[in-house]
Amino acid sequence: TRSTRPQRLLRAVQKKAIKGDPQSVISTIDYFCRHSEWAMNVGDEKGAILDSVVCEVSPSTALELGTYCGYSTVRIARLLPPGTKLITLEFNPDYAAVARQIIEYSGLQDKVRVLWTDGVNHIYICLVEGASGDLIPKMQELFGIKTFDFVFLDHWKDRYLPDTKLLEECQLLRKGSILLADNVICPGTPDYLEYVRNSPRYESKYFKSHLEYTKVEDGLEKSVFLG
Numbered sequence: 526t527r528s529t530r531p532q533r534l535l536r537a538v539q540k541k542a543i544k545g546d547p548q549s550v551i552s553t554i555d556y557f558c559r560h561s562e563w564a565m566n567v568g569d570e571k572g573a574i575l576d577s578v579v580c581e582v583s584p585s586t587a588l589e590l591g592t593y594c595g596y597s598t599v600r601i602a603r604l605l606p607p608g609t610k611l612i613t614l615e616f617n618p619d620y621a622a623v624a625r626q627i628i629e630y631s632g633l634q635d636k637v638r639v640l641w642t643d644g645v646n647h648i649y650i651c652l653v654e655g656a657s658g659d660l661i662p663k664m665q666e667l668f669g670i671k672t673f674d675f676v677f678l679d680h681w682k683d684r685y686l687p688d689t690k691l692l693e694e695c696q697l698l699r700k701g702s703i704l705l706a707d708n709v710i711c712p713g714t715p716d717y718l719e720y721v722r723n724s725p726r727y728e729s730k731y732f733k734s735h736l737e738y739t740k741v742e743d744g745l746e747k748s749v750f751l752g
């Protein structure tokens with residue numbers, strides 16, 4: 526049967542990227558998506574904004590909702606200091622399988638481990654198969670996470686708001702936690718935007734950009750939880 530888009534993206538990485546070099550994996554994916562086949566990675570333009578927020582926050586605990594092929598996982602993980610804990614949630618097993626291979630190809634495989642064995646000198650990326658709504662309430666028991674310093678939302682757009690409320694209810698956000706949401710314009714997350722922009726518990730800022738690999742407007746919304 527015909528390969529899937531994530532499989533074709535993985536093949537391009539295995540063929541053209543330098544093994545062990547995260548930047549080369551990122552550039553290869555961006556080139557492939559711009560010149561061969563579009564895919565819903567956050568991309569280079571919004572990716573640069575993601576990079577700057579990750580560097581500014583320098584989180585010791587981070588959560589990504591929606592791994593897809595692992596492009597933003599690699600973007601985030603390459604910037605994280607040793608000892609960071611990055612959890613990325615993917616419910617689609619085919620996407621998770623491709624993401625594992627792309628994360629490993631990027632050389633982060635020695636950091637992709639069962640969580641927090643020593644937690645001293647490695648970044649721990651844990652790619653967990655499952656839906657955010659089921660897994661968020663289990664973060665403490667599964668991973669010993671108390672709160673997240675940084676959350677990147679890039680999964681189903683109608684899950685941004687319920688999952689943000691779930692993070693609040695599970696007390697996984699602390700004063701100063703940063704939420705960064707992709708696609709707040711295209712495809713759009715109107716209920717989430719309305720919430721973080723009007724709730725007294727958040728200070729929100731819009732970073733105008735474009736839908737990955739296109740000229741269509743899109744952007745990222747950065748929201749600080751005020752506690």
Ligand SMILES: Cn1ncc2cc([C@H](O)c3cccc(CNC(=O)c4cc(-c5ccc(F)cc5)cc(O)c4O)c3)ccc21
Binds near residue numbers: 565620656680681707
């Ligand atoms: C519950 N739960 N827990 C974990 C988890 C993980 C997933 C998957 O990773 C997954 C699967 C399918 C779709 C998404 C969301 N992404 C998008 O839909 C998107 C679309 C476009 C776009 C824009 C313009 C178009 F014309 C077409 C697509 C541009 C973008 O950047 C996107 O992120 C995420 C899903 C639910 C999950």
Ligand SMILES: [Mg+2]
Binds near residue numbers: 679
């Ligand atoms: Mg997206």
